[in-house]
């Protein structure tokens with residue numbers, strides 16, 4: 001199956017309260033790229049990422065995923081598009097009292113009849129797919145543990161495995177490491193990078209920390225007030241680029257691995 005390119009054509013998102021989340025975004029994302037979306041809080045990163053699978057409806061322009069237009073896509077056709085676009089969430093979104101394997105099998109829901117889902121009568125192929133996905137993120141031994149008994153990093157890897165079980169062409173990761181400590185953040189980002197490199201799946205990750213975005217992406221898209229103010233390789237992202245994205249110079253709060261930077265700690269006010 002050919003992987004789809006993603007095209008934003010003059011896309012705008014105006015929320016029901018009139019707030020403009022994205023303005024006139026035109027950008028092409030060829031299949032197979034590993035993209036880091038960066039910007040200040042409120043810049044529109046989540047809106048950008050979530051518009052690609054219709055979680056946030058666009059109000060101007062159009063997004064195409066392969067030959068499918070998201071404009072006015074609803075019902076069965078929207079579900080079909082979403083079946084090829086996996087999503088990884090900041091809060092993992094697992095069912096805590098269910099096993100790891102059951103959570104991963106949820107990635108097969110679109111391809112499974114209601115009676116099989118209700119009875120837990122999963123097809124052997126689907127179970128094998130779920131076990132393979134767990135092996136890929138190196139937590140196969142936890143397949144029969146309760147999801148809530150896992151550490152945050154392990155839970156996020158289950159979230160990634162669930163997405164992989166979906167056999168997606170695109171993975172959208174919305175702040176996937178925001179709840180994790182620095183070493184675990186690197187593990188999860190390496191998983192996403194590996195999946196991109198080995199399976200050719202387009203991965204679009206919205207990240208608060210610039211050093212993570214630079215290290216694990218091959219292209220950075222910088223947003224500010226709902227507009228693209230930077231689009232280039234990590235090597236292009238010099239001080240001037242940071243200033244245009246953040247409207248100020250880089251501070252320790254923008255970097256995960258700043259010296260003495262504990263998880264979630266703030267070294268001082270942003271200048």
Ligand SMILES: Nc1ncnc2c1ncn2[C@@H]1O[C@H](COP(=O)(O)OP(=O)(O)OP(=O)(O)O)[C@@H](O)[C@H]1O
Pocket residue numbers: 015016017019020021039040041042043044045046047048
């Ligand atoms: N449902 C909504 N209704 C109204 N405004 C919204 C809604 N969702 C987001 N916004 C606003 O749109 C802007 C962009 O939000 P978005 O969540 O995309 O930013 P972000 O860059 O991901 O920021 P953060 O890192 O804080 O999540 C923000 O000003 C936000 O308050």
